Each structure stands twice: as C-alpha cells, then as structure tokens.
Amino acid sequence: MTILETLKLATEYLEKYNIENARLNAELLLSDILKCKRLELYTSFDKPLNENELQKYREFLKRRAKGEPLQYITGKANFFGLEFIVTPDVLIPRPETELLVEEIINSLDKNISMKILDVCSGSGNIGITLAKNFPASFVYCLDVSEKAIEIGNLNAKNLNVENISFQLIDILNQIPDEKDFDVIVSNPPYISFEKKDKLQREVRLYEPHTALFVDDELKFYRRIIELTDSLLNEKGKLFFEIDDELVDSISQLMKEKNFKSIKVKKDYSGLNRIISGEKSK
Incomplete structure (x- = not known):
C-alpha cells in the first residue's frame, strides 16, 4: 500500500x-x-x-x-519553534502560552543578566524558551511533579540549554531557597473541577489533572503574589497566564501588593490571557 x-x-x-x-x-x-x-x-x-x-x-x-492527543502519541510538541518531549505527566504546550513568552521577550532587555523564576514549569517549555532568548540570564524552574522535573531536565539537555535549573518544590507549601528574582512567570493550574466536564475529551481524559484543576481558581495566583514580597526584587516583573474570567480578581490581588503598570493581553480568540505588572514599594 x-x-x-x-x-x-x-x-x-x-x-x-x-x-x-x-x-x-x-x-x-x-x-x-x-x-x-x-x-x-x-x-x-x-x-x-x-x-x-x-x-x-x-x-x-x-x-x-x-481521543489520545497526537503529541502524546508521538511524544513531542512544538513550542516557539522548539521541539519538546512530552508525556502524559506534563501538559501539552499551547499556542496561547507562546503569547506569554512573547510578552516577556518583548518587555525585557535580552542583553542584561537577570534571575528568572518559572513556577509550575511542567515540560520546561516556558523556562527553556526564556533561557534560549535570554542567554545572559539564569532561569530557575519549579514544579511539584518529579516526572515533570525529569522531563524538564531532559528537554533542557536535548535543546542544549545550560543556563537553567529544575527543582522539586510544592509552591503552595514551600518557599524556594533562591531569592532576589528579577522576573517571575507562571502558567499555574487555574481550572475549577466544576468546569472539568466542559473541556475537550483529549484534555479531560489524558492530560495531568494536577496541572489543570484546582478547588480554588485563585489559589496559585494568590500564593505566588504573596511570595513576591520575599522572592521578587523591587521593580521586578510578574507575568501570568490566566483564564479570562479571572482577570479582575488577579488584577486586584496584584494591586493590593502594590504592583503597578498592570497590563492585560488578549489571546487569538479575543479573551484576556496574559497579565503582567511591576513590583513597587
């Protein structure tokens, strides 16, 4: 044939x-x-x-x-022009998340040395892409999943990225040893269990639930914003991928922590998807 x-x-x-x-x-x-x-x-x-x-x-x-996602069958997914290894232990990188990375790249100087923190790093797609685009900087990736840490390290090795590290940390209950970050970025779990049945079967049945669902949609955002007191430098930048319905709540949380220059960017569907701000006194 x-x-x-x-x-x-x-x-x-x-x-x-x-x-x-x-x-x-x-x-x-x-x-x-x-x-x-x-x-x-x-x-x-x-x-x-x-x-x-x-x-x-x-x-x-x-x-x-x-219904098994094509990326899990082939074991790879493209993100920002790079090929990442993916398994059912990590989320499949989304085009919307490329907008998050793009926003960071367009907002910062590639030539200066920065400390960047990627919280809930998964396959490492965000952190590795940033490390590639900011070669003078160092990216610290955190995740609660041992398998995700393994895959992140493997992707960094395959893509010849050395200015990066992966650490197993439960950000909800632990604090990283490293401090004084210039940038914090996160695409955390933000879908409530109540919305689970509304998702595509590919997502609902095959992607890791711990990376998708939460009992409180603001749980991770609230925690990360609280930690900026001890982790993020003054004038440091915070970037989140968000659900459209959460934009006002997250914006308010950032304002309560004296973040300024808060910006919201829409995705390809016209939904609020990226929020960022700068830490002030």
Whole structure:
C-alpha cells in the first residue's frame, strides 16, 4: 500500500471518530513513523509502506481515534519553534502560552543578566524558551511533579540549554531557597473541577489533572503574589497566564501588593490571557 492510499484510508478512519483536522493528524502521525517532514509525504505519494510501518501506523491511529492527543502519541510538541518531549505527566504546550513568552521577550532587555523564576514549569517549555532568548540570564524552574522535573531536565539537555535549573518544590507549601528574582512567570493550574466536564475529551481524559484543576481558581495566583514580597526584587516583573474570567480578581490581588503598570493581553480568540505588572514599594 502506498503513502497516498494509506493517508486516504487513515483520514476516513479518523473522520469516522470525529477527530478534527483528520487529514492533518493522519499526515503528522505517518511522518513521525517515517521520520520525515510532513511536506515530504507529498513528494513520496507512490512510495509503498512496509508491514512494520503499517502496523505501527495502525496502532497510532487507534490511539488517536480514542481521543489520545497526537503529541502524546508521538511524544513531542512544538513550542516557539522548539521541539519538546512530552508525556502524559506534563501538559501539552499551547499556542496561547507562546503569547506569554512573547510578552516577556518583548518587555525585557535580552542583553542584561537577570534571575528568572518559572513556577509550575511542567515540560520546561516556558523556562527553556526564556533561557534560549535570554542567554545572559539564569532561569530557575519549579514544579511539584518529579516526572515533570525529569522531563524538564531532559528537554533542557536535548535543546542544549545550560543556563537553567529544575527543582522539586510544592509552591503552595514551600518557599524556594533562591531569592532576589528579577522576573517571575507562571502558567499555574487555574481550572475549577466544576468546569472539568466542559473541556475537550483529549484534555479531560489524558492530560495531568494536577496541572489543570484546582478547588480554588485563585489559589496559585494568590500564593505566588504573596511570595513576591520575599522572592521578587523591587521593580521586578510578574507575568501570568490566566483564564479570562479571572482577570479582575488577579488584577486586584496584584494591586493590593502594590504592583503597578498592570497590563492585560488578549489571546487569538479575543479573551484576556496574559497579565503582567511591576513590583513597587
């Protein structure tokens, strides 16, 4: 069976299970198996697939048809032009989070040395991307999951990033030893358990719940903002990814801690997604 014939059948199979962008999914899964770029499939339509390739492809398609995210099947996800290893132990990096990183890059001087703290670092996508873009700075990443710390370290090694460290810390109950940060960034859990059933099945069934859900949507924001007293330098910058519905509450928490120059940025859907501010006396 040729690549073209296989893709046609695979697309029809995924469509039957209501997988969005079925053709794109079929192509990405096959290109992963063949270790080629997706566009290279188009120049090899007449190439036949061997039985091992077909068998592995069938397994991938079955997993995708059940709703398992494509990134967990291939074990990788793209973020800000970089390829990250991802497993069900960490969240899949989102395009909206690229806006958070972009906002930080556009707000700060790449040439000065800074201490940057990434709270709830997951796969390390935020911290590693910042370390890449701020080579004179050092990024400290914190997460409560041992598996996430392992994956973060592995991603840093694979992407040749040395100005970064990962530490196992429960930020809700512990305080980092390191202090005097110039920047704190976080994309913490902020979805209430009550909203769980409204999420896509890919997210609800496969992504780590500890990285998604909380009993109090403001829990992490409140804690991190409180810790800025001891962790963040004067005139230091704080950046959060947020839920649109939380913008007023988080803004108020920041104002109560004397943050100024508070800015809110919308995502691609026009929803409030990024909030930032500067610490003052």
